[in-house]
C-alpha cells in the first residue's frame with residue numbers, strides 16, 4: 001500500500017513526462033492485460049461453478065442413503081422390522097424412515113402415471129436414511145443387513161457419486177491453477193514489455209542520471225505507466241469477460257454443469273478483484289525489472 | 299571540492315590520462331585545455347563520477363568516488379552542474395522542461411518566477427516552449443548552462459561551452475560563468491579557445507590546466 005501511494009504521489013506526474021510515450025508497447029500491454037483478465041474471469045467462473053457443484057453433490061448426496069427391501073409379501077413386514085432394528089443400533093444415523101405408500105406413489109408418478117395401484121403391486125419397501133456428519137460405515141451396515149434381512153440392499157449413492165465429486169474438485173483445482181498461471185504469464189509479459197521500454201529509453205535514463213535522478217525516480221516513471229496500463233487493460237478484459245459470462249444461457253434444472261458456469265449472487269464480486277490484482281502484478285513485475293536493469297546501467 | 303591523487307584513466311587500451319594530481323579549491327576559476335582527443339571530456343567525466351579512475355585516488359566533496367553507492371552519486375550530481383559538450387537534452391521535452399529537469403528528477407517544486415528569470419538571464423525567454431531540436435547550437439549551449447545552474451550547484455563544469463558560438467556570444471556566456479564564480483561557485487571550463495581564456499583572465503583570477511602527453515600540467519604565464 002505504501003508502495004502504491006509512492007507511485008501516485010503528485011511529483012510522479014513529473015516522472016511521467018520525462019519518459020516519452022511509447023505507443024506500441026503501451027497498446028500491447030493493455031491488450032495483453034485485457035486478454036489475460038478475460039481468461040482469468042473464465043477460470044474464476046469455472047472454479048466457482050465446479051466448486052459449487054462439488055459442494056452440492058457431496059453435501060446433498062452424502063447425507064442420504066436408501067435401503068431397498070425386496071421380499072415376498074408375507075416376509076416384507078418382518079424384514080422391514082429387522083432392518084429398522086439393525087438401523088436403531090447403527091452409529092452415524094440422524095434418522096431412518098420407511099417411505100409410506102403415498103410417497104412411493106409420488107416417486108413412481110412421473111414414470112407410470114397417477115393411476116398406478118401401488119398397494120397391489122409387489123413393490124420393494126424403501127427406507128430413507130439421513131446420515132449425521134460423521135456418516136455411517138456402509139460396509140459394516142451391509143454385512144449386518146445381509147445377516148438380518150437378506151432382502152435388504154443398501155444404496156448409499158457413493159458408487160457413482162465419488163468420481164463425480166472428485167472430478168468436480170479436480171476441475172476447481174485446475175481453474176485455480178489456471179488463475180495462478182494467468183497471473184504468472186501476465187507478470188512475464190509485462191516484465192518483457194517493461195524491459196523493452198527501458199531498453200528503448202537508454203538515452204532518457206542516461207540524462208536523468210546526469211541530472212541527479214535516483215533509480216527509484218527513474219523506475220517510478222516506468223512502473224506508474226505499466227501499472228496504469230495493466231489496470232486499464234484488465235478492467236476492459238474483466239468487463240468483457242463478465243459480460244460474456246452474464247450472457248451465458250440461464251441455469252436450469254436439467255442443464256446442470258454447463259449452464260451453471262456463471263457467477264451467482266455475491267460471487268459476482270470476485271471478478272472485480274481481477275483489475276486490482278493485475279495492477280499489483282504489473283507494479284511488482286515492472287518495479288523488479290526496472291530496478292534490476294537500472295542497477296546494470298552506470 | 300575535487301581532489302585527484304595520481305589518478306590514471308584508460309578506456310581498456312593504454313592509459314589516456316596518467317599521474318594526475320590536482321586540488322580544485324572552492325571558488326576557484328579554472329580552464330582545461332589540450333588538443334582534441336587529449337582527454338578533456340574524459341577528465342570532466344571523472345569529475346562528475348560518470349567514469350571511475352583506473353588508478354589513483356579521486357575524492358569529490360571529500361568522498362572517495364570508489365566508495366560511493368548509486369544514490370551517493372545521484373546526490374553528488376545535484377551539487378555539480380555540468381554543461382555537456384553534446385548538451386544531453388531530452389528531445390521530447392520543451393526547453394523550459396529541460397532546464398528544470400534537475401528539479402523534476404529530484405522531486406523539487408518548480409518556481410515559475412525563478413525559471414523565467416533564469417531563462418531571461420541566458421536570453422532564452424522567447425524559446426521556453428520550443429523543443430531543443432528547434433534551437434541553434436548557441437541557444438542549446440545557453441540552455442545547457444541554464445540547466446547546469448538550476449540546482450544552484452557548488453561546482454560548474456562546462457565542456458566546450460562556446461564551441462558553437464560566435465565571439466560576441468562566447469563573451470556573453472563567459473560573463474555568465476564569471477558572474478557565477480563571483481557568487482562563489484567553483485568553475486572549470488574545458489576549451490581550445492585561447493582568446494576566451496585571455497578574456498577571462500581580464501575579469502577573474504584564473505588558472506589554466508593543460509593536458510599534454512597524458513599528464514595534467516599547470517600552463518605558464520604565456521596564456
Ligand SMILES: Nc1ncnc2c1ncn2[C@@H]1O[C@H](COP(=O)(O)OP(=O)(O)OP(=O)(O)O)[C@@H](O)[C@H]1O
Nearest residue numbers: 309314332333334335336337338339340341383458
Ligand atoms: N567511451 C569511450 N571508449 C573508448 N575510447 C574513448 C571513449 N570516449 C573517448 N574515448 C577516446 O578517448 C580519447 C579522449 O577523448 P575525449 O572525448 O576525452 O577527448 P577531448 O579532449 O574531450 O576531445 P575534444 O576536444 O575533441 O572534445 C579519444 O581518443 C577518444 O577516442
Ligand SMILES: [Mg+2]
Nearest residue numbers: 338339383457
Ligand atoms: Mg571533449
